[in-house]
Amino acid sequence: MxxxxxxxxxxxxxxxxxxxxxxxxxxxxxxxxxxxxxxxxxxxxxxxxxxxxxxxxxxxxxxxYSPLFPLFYPAYISERPSTLVKNSVEFANFDPISAKWQLLPPPPLDPPLRLLLRHLPIQSVSISGNLIILIATTNHMLRALFRPLVFNPLTHKWTYGPPLATPRRWCVAGASQGVVYVASGIGSHYNLEVARTVEKWDLKSYNSYNQPQHTQCNCTSEVKNNSNHHHQQQRNNPTCGVKNKGWKWEKLSGLKDGKFSREAIEAIGWREKLCMVNVKGDAAKEGIIYDIESDTWQEMPEGMLVGWRGPTAAMEEEIIYTVDESKGALRKYDQENDSWIEILENEMLKGEQHMAAAGGKVCVVNGGGDGLVVVNVVAEPPSLVVVETPVGFQVLDVHILPRMNVD
Structure with a gap:
């Protein structure tokens, strides 16, 4: 035995x-x-x-999935349940190789981010391989973010950016060459000075892998004077009282008026400029361009403005693409002739609300937010595929970022 x-x-x-x-x-x-x-x-x-x-x-x-292999670009989305029972916001990425969706770790916020109404959107940008949440809302209508949230796909971690002097909604948000820009918007109440404000945050001025340096609390006076808000800030941000060395917002030349505080607006980085219009869709609108090098503003060329009829994005900040949401036509901007060249027209592009471009692909959120339309604009002829989003969720925004490391 x-x-x-x-x-x-x-x-x-x-x-x-x-x-x-x-x-x-x-x-x-x-x-x-x-x-x-x-x-x-x-x-x-x-x-x-x-x-x-x-x-x-x-x-x-x-x-x-190793750094030795040529890059492919997954899509990152913010999403909410399509039912009205739950209105929390989650973040996910789609791996085009495995054709699978993966949830990102939740941001370090308590209470979590919420989308209370369609008119209180989340505003985010992608820059230097990071996803940055700039504007959002929690429950009870409180402003959620006194400082941005930064997600790094390589580390799978969220960190905090520098606090804004005036947290706001319905503003202009954009990025170019490693710098984040915020302009206009409305704080706790409408203020013309805030509506004309333009600020930038240079991510290159600080290595996000370094530890922040201990100094005085960097909350705004508006937050400090309200003990409840200050306590909420400390709950939302474990680094409250800690200042990131080198990371700060710097003021730039202001806008001439407050017309860009009506809704959430995207500033498109393009050839050392930021391009923006103050109203979405086919409605009458104004367009302006910010020259990054000279810190000056100028009117948008007439042809560019006329053809700006839906979500817009720039490929490597060199070619601007837009979708005419009423016709479902994808076009690119021809600077020499100040006109838009049609690439393709498709029913699935009608009503599109959000858009991203990178790696030869244009990725658009369909009108209902229940799918992504991906157009290969470098193929001849251009090709189109549809990616189904996670069941039961509505897509709020889309970005194209580097792939996440796999274990």
Missing amino acids: NNSAIITSTAAEAAVKCRKKLHRYNQYQSLIPGLPDNIAQICLSLVQEPLTLYSVCQSWRRLV
Whole structure:
């Protein structure tokens, strides 16, 4: 009986050792038998569809997600449940290789972000590989963010940006060349000075991997004078009382009036400029352009303004794309002729509300917020595919960012 137990135990140990050896073999097997890995990497990187490699074996799957493989760009969305029972906001990313959605870690906020009404939107930007939440709302109509929230896909972590002098809603939000811009908007009440304010935050002035330096509390006087708000700020932000060295908002040349505080507006970074219009859709609107280098404002060219009839985004800050939401036409701006060139027209592009562009793809949220339309604008002819969003959720915004690291 004892001998039988010993034999069984020995066999089990041998099986475990065999599995460990097989695991090590699978983990460290060469990419292509007979070729050095550096040569195999070059060969595999020439495959135009990474999904093909993902489906073959584990070692190729690891290569696709490694820094050695050419970039592909997942879509990141903010979303809320489509039912009215729950109105919390979550964040997710879509991996085009595995064709799967993955929830991001929740932002470090208590209470969580809410979307109470369609007219109290979340405003976010993507910059330097980060997702930045600038404007949002919690329950009880409180302003949620006295300082921005920053999500880094490489670390899977949220951090805090510098506090705004005046937290606000219905403002202009944009980014260009590593700098975030906020303009106009309404604070706790309408104020013309705030409605004309323009501020920037240069992410390059601080390494987000460094630890913040301890100094005096950096909350605004408006927050400090309201003990309830200050207590709420300390709950929302564990770094309240901590100032990020080098991260700050700087004031720029102001707007001539407060006409850009009517709704949430996107400032599109394009060729060292920021382009924006004050009203969405086909309604009569005004358009202005901010010259980043000279810190000056100018009127938007007539042709650009006339064709700006829906969500707009810039590819690598070089080519501006827009969707005519009433016709479902995707167009790009021709600066030389001050006109818009049509790329394609499709029923699925009608009523689009949000848009992002990167890596040769234009990604648009459909009118109902229950799907993404992805257009390959570098293909000939341009191609279009639809990506279904998580069941039971409505998409609020979309960004294209670097892929998240996988374990």
